[in-house]
Amino acid sequence: MPVSRRGFLTAASVGVGAAVASTVGGPVAGANPFDTGSLGVAQDLLRSVSTGSGMIQPNGPLGYVGVTFPSVEEIAGRIRFAFPDGSVGDWLPLEAMDTAPDSGSAAAAELVSAPEGAVGYEVDAPQGSRATAFDDGRGAPRNYSLGSTGLLGLPIIPRAAWGAGDVSGNGWGAPQFFPAQAITIHHTATPAGPDRAASVRAIYNYHANTLGWGDIGYHLIIDPEGRIYQGRGGTVGGTPVFQFPPVGGIAPPVVTGGHTAGVNNGNIGISLLGDFTGAPPTAAAVGATINCVRALTGATGINPRGGIIYRNPQGGATRPMPAVSGHRDWGGTACPGNAFYPQMQFIRDIASQGWIPTGVSSAAFGS
Structure with a gap:
C-alpha cells in the first residue's frame, strides 16, 4: 500500500450509519434510525466530532469501532484510543473481517472493542476508509425485559426485544431459503459489553448498515450468561432460523445468513458473544451452544457427530465437512478462537446424547 494513500481519519471521513460528517469540527447530521418501541431510542450509533490531529470523540459511551476500506486490496491500518487524562494508548492493528455473506460486502475490519474509560479514537488507514463508533451499553443501564420465544424448546430472545431494525425495504433483496445441511459455530471476535443486548445491536448495526448486508449475519447469538438471541x-412471522415454525418434527428451509462466505446456503450460523483467542467462553455459553446444536440437529436430521458432503444449491460446488464445525474448518480464519475451537468435539459429543432424528415433535427437546 503506497504511503501516499494513508491518512488519519477526521470527522469528514467518520461515518455514523448512513450519515457522514459534512464539516470538520461539527457534529454529524442525521437522526438515529433505531426507535425500538419498548426499548425507547437505542443510542448505538454515535455522532462524532473532530478533536484535531485525527482524534475522534463520540458524543456518548464508546464501545466499539468498525472501519471499512476502499477495497479488499487496502485492508490494512491501525487504531488507538484516547483517555480523559489526555493520555493515548498504543496503536493496535486492524484485523480483516472474516464473517461475510456470499456477496455484496464492503471491505472491513473486525469490530474493535474500546478499552474501559476510552473517550476518543484515532484511525490510521488508507485514504477513503471510514470509521463508525457503536455503544455497547457502557452508559446508564437500561431497564427492560428481553423476554423469549420458543423454538424447539429453546428460549430465544426475539429481534424486537433486543432492538433489531426493520430489514424490509432495505434494498438487500428478498430472503432466500434452503434445506439445512450444516451448523457452523463462531465467536464475534470482540468482547461483550456490559449491556449484552447493546452488544448484539452493535454487531447488527455494523453488519446491516455500515457493511450493507441488510441484516445481521448470524442466525443465533449466545451471550456469556447463556442467553440465546x-x-x-x-x-414468516419472525420465526428464528427457519422459514416458518417447524410442525410435527418437519424442519422447513433455513433462511440464508451471512456468516461463512461462499457457503451460507443451508448453513446455520451460531455465534458466541466474545473473543476466545486467549480465553474460552463461559460454561453457560457452551451449555447454551450444546442445547442449540442438539435441538437444531434433532429437528433437521443432521447427525452432530457425522460428516456431510456440503453442496451449495447455487452453483453446485461440493466439499466434505463435519456436520457441526467451527468456522475455521471452512478455511481462512482462526474463528471461533484458539481457546474455544478445541471444544468443538466436546460440543458434538454432548449434543449427540439425546439426539433425536427428524420425525419427532419439538416438545421432545427440553429448554
Missing part, C-alpha cells in the same frame, strides 16, 4: 430475520 435471534439473529437473522426475514422469516
Whole structure:
C-alpha cells in the first residue's frame, strides 16, 4: 500500500450509519434510525466530532469501532484510543473481517472493542476508509425485559426485544431459503459489553448498515450468561432460523445468513458473544451452544457427530465437512478462537446424547 494513500481519519471521513460528517469540527447530521418501541431510542450509533490531529470523540459511551476500506486490496491500518487524562494508548492493528455473506460486502475490519474509560479514537488507514463508533451499553443501564420465544424448546430472545431494525425495504433483496445441511459455530471476535443486548445491536448495526448486508449475519447469538438471541430475520412471522415454525418434527428451509462466505446456503450460523483467542467462553455459553446444536440437529436430521458432503444449491460446488464445525474448518480464519475451537468435539459429543432424528415433535427437546 503506497504511503501516499494513508491518512488519519477526521470527522469528514467518520461515518455514523448512513450519515457522514459534512464539516470538520461539527457534529454529524442525521437522526438515529433505531426507535425500538419498548426499548425507547437505542443510542448505538454515535455522532462524532473532530478533536484535531485525527482524534475522534463520540458524543456518548464508546464501545466499539468498525472501519471499512476502499477495497479488499487496502485492508490494512491501525487504531488507538484516547483517555480523559489526555493520555493515548498504543496503536493496535486492524484485523480483516472474516464473517461475510456470499456477496455484496464492503471491505472491513473486525469490530474493535474500546478499552474501559476510552473517550476518543484515532484511525490510521488508507485514504477513503471510514470509521463508525457503536455503544455497547457502557452508559446508564437500561431497564427492560428481553423476554423469549420458543423454538424447539429453546428460549430465544426475539429481534424486537433486543432492538433489531426493520430489514424490509432495505434494498438487500428478498430472503432466500434452503434445506439445512450444516451448523457452523463462531465467536464475534470482540468482547461483550456490559449491556449484552447493546452488544448484539452493535454487531447488527455494523453488519446491516455500515457493511450493507441488510441484516445481521448470524442466525443465533449466545451471550456469556447463556442467553440465546435471534439473529437473522426475514422469516414468516419472525420465526428464528427457519422459514416458518417447524410442525410435527418437519424442519422447513433455513433462511440464508451471512456468516461463512461462499457457503451460507443451508448453513446455520451460531455465534458466541466474545473473543476466545486467549480465553474460552463461559460454561453457560457452551451449555447454551450444546442445547442449540442438539435441538437444531434433532429437528433437521443432521447427525452432530457425522460428516456431510456440503453442496451449495447455487452453483453446485461440493466439499466434505463435519456436520457441526467451527468456522475455521471452512478455511481462512482462526474463528471461533484458539481457546474455544478445541471444544468443538466436546460440543458434538454432548449434543449427540439425546439426539433425536427428524420425525419427532419439538416438545421432545427440553429448554
